[in-house]
Amino acid sequence: MTFIEKIFLYCAIFLYRKMTTSRKMKPSLTPTEASIPAIIQSLGPIFGPQVGIDFRIRDLEPRAETRGPDYLIRVRWQDSQFDFAAEAKTDNTPRVVDDAVRLARRWSARSGNLPMVIVPYLGEKRIDRLEQELVSGIDLCGNGIIVVPGKMLLRATGKPNRFPERRSENFAYKGKASLVPRVFFRRQSFQSVNEVLAEIRQAGAEISLPTVSKSLAALASDLMIEREDGRISLLMAEALLGRLAEYYTPPQMRRTMRVKFAGTEQQVAERVGDAAGLRLVRAGASSIEKYTAGLRADYPVFYTNDMERLARAIGDLWTPTDRFFDATIMETPDDFAFFDARQKPGGLPEAPALEVFLQLASGHERRDLALAEDVRKRILNDLAKRGD
Numbered sequence: 001m002t003f004i005e006k007i008f009l010y011c012a013i014f015l016y017r018k019m020t021t022s023r024k025m026k027p028s029l030t031p032t033e034a035s036i037p038a039i040i041q042s043l044g045p046i047f048g049p050q051v052g053i054d055f056r057i058r059d060l061e062p063r064a065e066t067r068g069p070d071y072l073i074r075v076r077w078q079d080s081q082f083d084f085a086a087e088a089k090t091d092n093t094p095r096v097v098d099d100a101v102r103l104a105r106r107w108s109a110r111s112g113n114l115p116m117v118i119v120p121y122l123g124e125k126r127i128d129r130l131e132q133e134l135v136s137g138i139d140l141c142g143n144g145i146i147v148v149p150g151k152m153l154l155r156a157t158g159k160p161n162r163f164p165e166r167r168s169e170n171f172a173y174k175g176k177a178s179l180v181p182r183v184f185f186r187r188q189s190f191q192s193v194n195e196v197l198a199e200i201r202q203a204g205a206e207i208s209l210p211t212v213s214k215s216l217a218a219l220a221s222d223l224m225i226e227r228e229d230g231r232i233s234l235l236m237a238e239a240l241l242g243r244l245a246e247y248y249t250p251p252q253m254r255r256t257m258r259v260k261f262a263g264t265e266q267q268v269a270e271r272v273g274d275a276a277g278l279r280l281v282r283a284g285a286s287s288i289e290k291y292t293a294g295l296r297a298d299y300p301v302f303y304t305n306d307m308e309r310l311a312r313a314i315g316d317l318w319t320p321t322d323r324f325f326d327a328t329i330m331e332t333p334d335d336f337a338f339f340d341a342r343q344k345p346g347g348l349p350e351a352p353a354l355e356v357f358l359q360l361a362s363g364h365e366r367r368d369l370a371l372a373e374d375v376r377k378r379i380l381n382d383l384a385k386r387g388d
Contacts, residue, residue, distance in 0.1 A: 036088050036118060037071070039140045046144050047154045069107035073116060075146060082148050084116035084136060092120045092163070093221045101135050114148060120163035127157060172218035173247040179205050179336055180215035181224065181244060184234040185354045185379060186340055188386070191230060205335035237383050241376060244354075245361040251330070251337035255307050258325035263317035265347045272348070275313040279305045280348055281341045283330075284359035285368070287350040290342070292374040300327045302348065303338065307331040353379050 040046075069085040085107035087100045097119055104115035116136040122143045130137045130145050131153070138144035142159035146152060171177055179200050186203060190196045197212050216232065219225045224243070226235045234240070261268065272280045286300040304310045307329065311318075341349035351359075353375055360372035 036090075036140065040118070040138065043140075043142045046138060046142055047146065047156045068111060069104065069113075071118070072113070077152060080151075082146075082152070083113045085111050085113040086116040086118050088118040090120065094223045095221050097126060098223065101130070101133060104135060121161040122157075123161075124157055127155060131155075170247040172215040172222070172224075173243050174249060176205075176207055176335065177211055177215045178244060178247075179207050179339060180212055181219055181240055182336070182339060182354055184225065184240070185237070185383070186352075188234040188383065190232045192232070196232065200339075203340040205339045207335070234383075237380060241354075241357065241379065245358055245372075248358045248362045250359070250362070251303060251332040251334040254331040254333065256331070257307065257320055257329045258322055259318040259327055259329055260321050260324060261318050261326045268314055268317055269346075269348045271313050271315070271317065272310070275309060277305075278309050278313060279303070279338050280310060280329075281338050282344075282348055282350045283337075284351040284355035284357075285363075287356050288360070288371060288375075290344075290350050291353045291356055291378055292371055299325065302327055302329050303332050304329055305332070305338070353382070 070088040071086045073084040073086050075082045075084065085104060087104040087107065089096050089100045097117065100117040100119060101115070104117050107113070108115035114136060115134075116138070117130070118138055118140075120140050122130070122137055122139040122141075122145075127137065127143065127145050131147060134147050134149055136145055136147045139159075141162050142156065144156050146154040172181055180196065183196060183200050183203065187199055190199065193209065193213050193216060196216065197207065197209055200207055200212070216225065216227070219240075220227050222243070224234075224236050224240045226233050268280070272278055281303050283301040283303055286302070310329070336355075338349075339355070340352040342352055344350050357372050357375040357379060360368045360375065363369065363372075
C-alpha cells in the first residue's frame with residue numbers, strides 16, 4: 001500500500017468513527033412514539049435524585065380509536081406511588097398540546113389514573129398552564145411538572161429545547177405573511193380564505209392566496225384563530241398582539257431623505273393624491289397622537305413607495321436638507337408599511353393603531369414602551385366594543 005493510499009484509508013476511518021460517534025451522542029430531532037420511552041429514560045431523574053422519583057413506562061397494545069392512553073407511568077416518591085395515564089405527542093404546537101391535555105383527561109376519567117402529557121418540549125409558560133389545569137407533563141429535554149392534587153407538586157424547568165419544531169415558528173408573524181394576522185384587527189371574522197385575501201387587498205396591500213392559506217394554517221395551529229363551521233375567527237387577540245410584537249421587523253429601507261417643507265401638509269397630500277399609485281404615509285411611531293395623549297419629541301417619519309416620483313410630484317413644496325429639516329422620508333418596497341393606513345382630513349394618511357403599537361413595542365426606550373402599552377389597551381378595548 002502506497003503512502004497516499006494509507007492517508008486516504010486513515011481519513012476514511014476517522015470520518016466513519018466521527019459520524020458513528022455523533023449519531024450516538026446526538027438525540028433524534030424527530031422523535032416518534034416508539035422512541036419516547038428510551039429518550040425519557042436516558043434523561044435520568046428529571047426532578048433530581050433527592051426526591052426519589054422513578055418513572056416506570058409501560059407500552060400498551062397498538063393504538064386504536066377505542067384504546068386508552070399511549071403510556072402508563074408510575075411515579076414513586078418516598079413510600080407513595082402514583083399512576084398516570086399519559087398522552088404522548090411528537091409535535092409541539094399549542095393546538096397539539098391542548099389536544100394532548102384533552103385526551104389525557106379522557107384517559108384519566110376512564111382509568112382513574114392521573115392525567116399526564118408527554119411532548120418534545122415544555123417551556124415555562126406551558127408548564128404554568130399545566131399547573132393551572134392540574135395536569136402533569138414531561139418533555140424529552142428534562143423539563144416537566146408532576147401534579148397530585150393535595151399531595152405533591154414538583155417542577156423541573158430550564159433545560160433547552162433539543163427538538164426544534166420542523167415548521168418556522170415565526171412565519172405567520174413576519175414580513176408579508178404578517179398581513180394575515182394583522183387583518184384580524186381590522187375585522188375579526190371571515191367566511192373564507194378568499195374573503196381574508198379580499199380584505200387585505202382592500203386595506204392597501206397585495207399578497208398571494210397560497211401565502212394567506214399557509215399563514216392561516218399556522219395561526220390556527222398556534223390557537224390564535226379558530227376555523228370552525230366555515231368561519232375563520234380571531235380567538236386570542238392579546239396573545240396575537242404579543243406574537244406580532246415579538247417578531248416585528250421594521251420595513252426594509254431603500255433610500256432615506258430629510259426634507260424641509262415649503263408648503264402645508266394638505267398641499268403635499270393633494271399633490272401626492274394626484275399621482276396614481278404613489279404613496280406617502282406617516283410611520284407608526286409618528287402617528288402616536290391619534291391613539292394616545294403621549295407625545296414623542298423626534299421629527300416625523302414618512303414612508304413612500306417611490307422616492308423619485310414623490311420628489312417630482314411634490315416639486316417646490318419641499319427642499320432636501322440635512323440641517324433644520326421638518327421630516328424624514330423613507331422609501332420601502334414593503335406593503336405592510338402602508339397597510340390599513342387611515343386617511344387624515346386635510347393631511348397625509350396615518351398608520352393604524354396596530355402599526356403604532358408594533359413600532360413602539362419593538363424599541364427599548366422606556367417612554368416608547370409605556371406609550372405602546374397605552375395603544376395596546378386601546379386596540380383590545382376597541383375590539384371588545386366592536387365585537388364583530
